[in-house]
Amino acid sequence: MIEQEIKPLAADAPNVLEVSHISKSFGAVTALVDVSLKVKRGEVLALVGDNGAGKSTLIKILSGFHQPDTGTMLSNGEETRFASPRDARARGIETVYQDLALIGDLSIYHNMFLGREQRKRFLGLNLLDNKKMRKLSRQYLDTLGISIPDVNNTVDLLSGGQRQCVAVARSIYSSPSILILDEPLAALGVRESAHVLGLIQNLRRQREVSVIMIVHNYNQIFEVCDRINFLHAGEIVLDASTSETTEEELIRVVKSGLGKNAISAAAAAAEGRAAPQPH
C-alpha cells in the first residue's frame, strides 16, 4: 500500500475567500455578529459550534443563499457580493447541502450531470448523450477513488457514505476553488464516515480545492482539517490551527464558558499553552 504524503499547507498560500465583519439578522433574531473568516488555497477549515450558533447561516452566506446585512467578502482578493447561489457557483464556490440534493430515482451518472447534461445532436434534436455521461462519471469517480460498482444504478440503492461521495464528486466536477460541506458526516456510520473522510483527505493531498466543512466530531476534525473556527452565539470565538492545538485543549475551550473569556482561551490554545480556566 502506497501511503501518499499530505502536502503541508504552503505558508504563503493566498486567501481564496476572506469575509470581514459580517453580520446577519433575521427579523429580531441575530444570527451572526461581526464574523470574519479566511480560507487559504488548499486549506481544510472546520466550522464547529452548537446548534443555533450560526454555522448554517454562515455557509449559506458563503454559498450565496443568504446575503449579509453588513460586512465585505473578498473572493480571490476581489470584493464580491453573491446575489444567488448561481453567483457563488460562477465564482467557483460549490456547496453540498445536508440533504445532498441527489435524485433517488435517477442513475448515478444522471445525478452527476444533472443541470449540466452532455448532449449530442441527432436528426436536428438535442438528445442526452448517456453514453458519454456514463463514461465520464465512471472515470471521474475512479480518479477520486470512489468505489461504485455500477454507475447505472439508481442513487436510492446507495449507502449513505456512497451518496455523500457522489454528491461531493458532483460538486467538484466543475473544479471549484472552494467546496462547502454541510455536515458531510452527520448521518453516517463509522465505516461510511471513513469513506468520506478518505475523499476529503484526497482533496487535501492535492491542495487544489479549499474545503469549509461543518463537523461535530473532534477526532474527525483533527484527522482531516487544517484549522478550526469555533462559532458561539453568532461570533467566532476560536480560530486555531489543528497542528498547534490538541483535542483536549479544544474541548477545554468549548467547555470553558464561552464569551469574551473564550477568546483569550482560544489565543492561548492557539499558542499551544494551557488555556486559563475562566473561574
Next chain:
Amino acid sequence: MMNVDLQNNNLKRPPVAQTPGQRLATLLSRYPEASIAVVAIVLVIYFQVASNGGFLSTQFMSVVLRDTSRLAVVAAAEVMLMITGEIDLSLSSTFSLAPYMMVLASIVWGVPLWLGAIGGVGLGVLVGFVNGFITVRFRVPSLITTVGTLFLLQGIVVSIYNSQPIVAPVEEPFNSIFGESLYDPLASFMSSHIITAFTPFLWSLVVILVLAGALAKTRFGLHTVATGSNMVGSREIGIRTDRIKIYNFMIAGGLAAFAGVLNTMEFSSADPLAGSPFLTLQAIAAAVIGGTSLLGGSGTLIGAMIGAFVVSSLNNGLVMVGAQATTSDIYLGAAIVAAMVLNVQVDRLRTRKRK
C-alpha cells in the same frame, strides 16, 4: 494513484446474496411494463379461446384498439403528470371542450377542421397552463385544482349550445386521417381502407413513442423525473421545477384535446358529454396497472399503452364472452388495487437493504 490508498477505507461490501424475491423485484423495477405485458397476453389468449377466435378479428380488434387509443392518449398525459407528482382530473372536460369548439367554429364561422383542431389543441394546452399555474403558484394540490377546472369546463361546454351534440362536418381527408373509419367488414380484406380502422390506434402509438423518447432521451425528460423524485433537491441543483410541472400540465391538456378530436372524428359528432370523468379515471387506472406509481419520480408510457389495452380488452372482451357489462369493473378495480400494491412492494423489496 490516489485510489490505491483508499483501499484501507474502501467500503466494498461483501456481495450480498439476493433472494429470488429481490431479484424479481429488481427485474420488475427495471422493466415495470413486464407484469402488465404478461397480463395482456394471458387476457388475449383467454378471450381468443373463449370467443372461438372472434376476439382477434379485424372488426373486433378495431373496436378494442379504438378504445385503447382513446385511453392511451389520456393515460400518457396522466403518466407525464404522475411522474412529476401531480395529477389532472380535468382532462375529460378538455376532451369534450376542444373538439366541440372545433366543430362549432367550423359550423358558425366556416373555420376549416384542421385549423379548428389546432385551435382546439391550443385550447387544451391553455387549460393545462392554467391548471399548472394555479397548482404551482398558489400551491393548491393539483387534485383540487383540476377537480375545480373539471366542473368549470364541463359547465362551460354544456352551456354553450344547450348540451346538444353537433354533427361534425366531413372534410376529407382530415376526418379519415384523424379517426373516421372507412373500413367495411364486407369489403375486400385488402382494401386500403382497412388502415382507417386503426388510425386512432396508430396516432396513440405515435404519442406514446414520442413521449417515451422525450422522457428517456431529453433534458426535459430527465428534469421531469428529477422534479417528481426530489423536488427540493432538484431546486438546489437549479432545475426550474415549477416550469417543468407547468410544461407537463400543458402537454397533458394538449393530449386530452387531441384525444377528443380523434374521438369526434371517429363518431362524426361532437358531444359535449363525450368525456365523462370516468374516462380520466380509467386512464389513470391504465397508467397505474401499467406500472406508473402515484408517488412521482417514475413512470412508463409503454406500460400505460399496454394498461389501456388491458382495460379496453376487459371492457369489450367480457361482454363478448357473455358476461354482464358491469363485470369488467370488478376486474378492473381489483387490478388497480393489486397493481398499486405490487408497485409499492417492488420498490420496497428492491431498496430493502437501504431503508
